[in-house]
Amino acid sequence: MKKVVALGLSSVLALSLAACSGDGEKASGTKKGGDVELTFWAFGATGYEELAKEYEKENPNVKIKMRSAETAEHHDALFTALSAGSGAPDIAMLEIDQIDRFKAAQDRFENLYDLGAKDVQDQYLDWKWKGGENEKGDFLIGLPTDIGPKALYYRTDLFEAAGLPTDPAEVSSLIDSPEAFEKAGVQLKEKTGKPFVDSIEMAYRAYLDAAQETYLNPEGELLLDKDGNSVKKAYDYAVKLNELGIVGKYDMWTPEWANAVNKGEFAAELGAGWLKGWMEGNATDAVGKWRVATLPTEFAANWGGSYISIPAETEHAKEAYEFVEWLVSPDNQLKSFQSKGLFPSAPAVYDMEEFKSNEDEFFGGQKTAPVFAEAAQDISGAVYKGEKYFPVHQEVLNALKNVQNKKADPEKEWKAAIKRAKDLIKK
Incomplete structure (x- = not known):
């Protein structure tokens, strides 16, 4: 979780992003024999690889190619690809402390409201959801994942x-x-x-x-x-x-x-x-x-957490969004919490028995999850x-x-x- 940010490079890339125009090369997902391949760039220990395999079994026409890196390396590589107008993935995680830099170049991303995100908005903490919007509230750069x-x-x-x-x-x-x-x-x-x-x-x-x-x-x-x-x-x-x-x-x-x-x-x-x-x-x-x-x-x-975005270069925005919506659903946020400790941003998880009854041996058998759930709901805004x-x-x-x-x-x-x-x- 320690943030090591290559600030000089990021600032230059941010300026490049703001100056970019045109659609660039659509070099992300590929389609072979009716199958769609989605590239997904993540960072940290998320356990999303296992969930991606589960999704592939349920959707045999979709293949997901995962890449994971350290936080700073991941975001700088994404900046580079977006600035060049080619080479960005179909799906990318954005860390909460980095997201405002990417919002400055929202034209490089799909507006998830155009892909149906309004239909699931009520499933997430309001302050977390608003953190993924632009200042006007009419553009959503990412769906909520974990929180801190x-x-x-x-x-x-x-x-x-x-x-x-x-x-x-x-x-x-x-x-x-x-x-x-x-x-x-x-x-x-x-x-x-x-x-x-x-x-x-x-x-x-x-x-x-x-x-x-x-x-x-x-x-x-x-x-x-x-x-x-x-x-x-x-x-x-x-x-x-x-x-x-x-x-x-x-x-x-x-x-x-x-x-x-x-x-x-x-x-x-x-x-x-x-x-x-x-x-x-x-x-x-x-x-x-x-x-x-x-x-x-x-x-x-x-303190901490992420969003999942869809760069505009993708040729498969619909398929990418369907996967992302599935990935961050309450049921799968519970799985991410159980496997990697990613704390859910979907309040429905807080009422699930598997969440509430989890005893932490390290903390003397205390059920700590409800303490953090209460803290999450005390937060007033983004x-x-x-x-x-x-x-x-x-x-x-x-x-x-x-x-x-x-x-x-x-x-x-x-x-x-x-x-x-x-x-x-x-x-």
Whole structure:
């Protein structure tokens, strides 16, 4: 899930996409002897290969050729193909943090509303669906797949040592506001000497991920220096938690962080549903020591997830759409959840017994799926990120790192981050 984005290349390609005109070469799907072959570019561990084989059995005239790559490689290859006007697949996944860059060249994609998507709109979370639309709401670039609702992962041994409750329902009831989150963190640090939150980035993302507006608006205008900006609120909250001494220095995905998850060097993680799968596969020394509770509603947010699109080059838009609609149906989202932990964006899955009754051994037998389902339904809307989200995000993180590691003045660092962000926007 770690995002490594080749920003320079992507920016150049985005400009190329915007300048493209004409239909380009229709080089995607092929048709031989009555059979349709669809090329499908994906990224990450989705398990879609198995579902594609299942679809082929049910539809013997359709063959699906899968290709999977790392997130950054996948999106840059797709940009290259779309920019060239040839070589794009019939079907392509788009990661949620990347999708706004592709919306800028929507003419390179099929409008899924023209292929019948309105008929299934009510099957998905409203905020997730709207994230696949353009600003006007009349063009749908992708059907919803997985999502990343956030929850509070916490160590029961450290909570118990701090005199805090360990039952998930009791934890949710106690830590029901940002102020209560701070108070619990201070109590745990005083009693155990351990930080509450793993890193200043996660403290920052508490409010940031829940914001409806972050760094840029759809017109490309920087919002950091606007009154009431939500990013400043998130920044100030992270600074406050750091000043309280409850923020660690364990950056997610580093070896030090992985060891800290295993050994209990920090007490809580504000993580998405996909983190559960990583912990189950990698934190083998911590089996039974973690639980999951809902976050305060002010922190209710989504972190991660994807859409599936159909590039306009395809000669088989109808067949491609039929497969995609089948692939992301509630029944198949349940299968993707069971096999690869992809958290469903179709609420009907949340009522399925196989979903609700799934006990997680790693989490002491807790049924964690309903916790994330509740979190998913607390999210208020889609978040616009824009083409330069990542470099601007990094500049604010650099400011926070200077505050934590170099004892720098928070306000000076904030103003310096705004200046660097403005320079980035001009490029």
